[in-house]
Amino acid sequence: MTITLADAQQIKQALAEYLATSEQVAEVPFLTKDHEAWVKVDEEAWIDERNQIHIGLWTLQPDGDAWVLIYRPTPPASRVGYQYLAHLQYAENQWRILSISFKKIYYR
Numbered sequence: 001m002t003i004t005l006a007d008a009q010q011i012k013q014a015l016a017e018y019l020a021t022s023e024q025v026a027e028v029p030f031l032t033k034d035h036e037a038w039v040k041v042d043e044e045a046w047i048d049e050r051n052q053i054h055i056g057l058w059t060l061q062p063d064g065d066a067w068v069l070i071y072r073p074t075p076p077a078s079r080v081g082y083q084y085l086a087h088l089q090y091a092e093n094q095w096r097i098l099s100i101s102f103k104k105i106y107y108r
Contacts, residue, residue: 008045012055018097
């Protein structure tokens with residue numbers, strides 16, 4: 001599947017809406033409205049020179065037959081951080097976020 005800039009804008013809107021309205025987000029460590037990964041209304045989705053799609057600090061990547069948005073912050077001073085994955089679904093010409101998961105990352 002080819003993802004267009006119009007798709008990226010729709011995915012951005014779906015992510016912003018999910019972050020703002022889903023009760024599930026409260027269960028994700030440190031992902032609060034003041035977190036740097038929170039999508040802001042004025043942020044644009046863009047495609048870089050490697051054809052990778054970015055939405056704020058999130059990057060769109062294939063995950064088997066599906067797509068995920070990944071946010072992996074730079075290593076914190078504590079050397080332990082979190083990677084966030086927003087799981088996407090495309091159905092009936094509409095993108096939506098199914099859930100956001102996270103995993104703890106131990107940096108070397």
